[in-house]
Amino acid sequence: MKETADLYLVATPIGNLEDITLRAVRILQEVDFIAAEDTRLSRRLLQHHDIDTPLTSYHDFSRPGVVARLVGRLQSGERGGLISDAGMPGISDPGYRLVAAVLDAGLTVTPIPGPSAHTAALVASGLPTDRFVFEGFLPRKKGRAGRFTRLTQNSATTVFYESPHRLLDALERLATLAPQRRLVIARELTKAHEEFQRGTVTELLEAQQNRSPRGEYVLLLEGHALFEKRNRQVDAAGD
Ligand code: SAM
Numbered sequence: 001m002k003e004t005a006d007l008y009l010v011a012t013p014i015g016n017l018e019d020i021t022l023r024a025v026r027i028l029q030e031v032d033f034i035a036a037e038d039t040r041l042s043r044r045l046l047q048h049h050d051i052d053t054p055l056t057s058y059h060d061f062s063r064p065g066v067v068a069r070l071v072g073r074l075q076s077g078e079r080g081g082l083i084s085d086a087g088m089p090g091i092s093d094p095g096y097r098l099v100a101a102v103l104d105a106g107l108t109v110t111p112i113p114g115p116s117a118h119t120a121a122l123v124a125s126g127l128p129t130d131r132f133v134f135e136g137f138l139p140r141k142k143g144r145a146g147r148f149t150r151l152t153q154n155s156a157t158t159v160f161y162e163s164p165h166r167l168l169d170a171l172e173r174l175a176t177l178a179p180q181r182r183l184v185i186a187r188e189l190t191k192a193h194e195e196f197q198r199g200t201v202t203e204l205l206e207a208q209q210n211r212s213p214r215g216e217y218v219l220l221l222e223g224h225a226l227f228e229k230r231n232r233q234v235d236a237a238g239d
Helices: 022-030 039-048 064-075 095-104 117-125 144-151 164-177 201-208 224-238
Strands: 007-010 033-036 055-057 080-083 109-112 132-137 157-162 182-187 195-200 217-221
Touching: 007 022, 007 095, 022 080, 022 109, 033 039, 039 055, 064 080, 064 095, 080 095, 095 109, 117 157, 117 182, 117 195, 117 217, 132 144, 144 164, 157 164, 164 182, 164 201, 164 217, 182 201, 195 201
Parallel strands: 007 080, 007 109, 033 055, 033 080, 132 157
Antiparallel strands: 157 217, 182 195, 182 217
């Protein structure tokens, strides 16, 4: 297949360096430059796969001039790859701004799919996967309470990212709002200490109170529709 896009959104591992596709490696070798969030971190991955394409920095705090400069390089005929620190660029990272600018300039964008923490966590969670709501990161302070209230009202499985510093706070909020709902905590996916904890919100809060949060987390909450249905079945069985 002849690859003719201007910008490639290339998925990279979320921990295990082997989780990268053959196509991703080839594209990263072929493009003229790779825009990365943390160039030092990405250099390790690229070296591991013998990729010596020049790296340039693109992150959350990049000024509009950086976006314009990258678009200018593509307009002049160069081909670029965008990678994030981990997983699929554009998922809970600054990829979107660049993609929008590239499309506005009439250039083309192609995804090179691969790992993403939310889908890896979802498929192994044991919660329904036919419909799910991805909430990304929840606000740290302002608006946090309201978002938690709303996400417990989602009818489908709800997936979100949480930092270790706020994990306990998240569990405490969920325990107030939906104590008996099933919850899955997926930690350090694809890494040596990968772990899935499954239980009710209350059970997982109790378990977490005795340990210090470490690593990267995805939380998955049973949707309220399934929870209600399970409760009705329990009630009917009891009648
Ligand atoms: N673009 C990434 C993706 O496709 O998943 C997400 C980037 S976001 C800035 C980083 C967050 O993703 C982390 O704070 C954590 O919540 C989640 N995450 C990334 N890697 C993970 C892993 N190996 N295990 C669990 N969660 C992970």
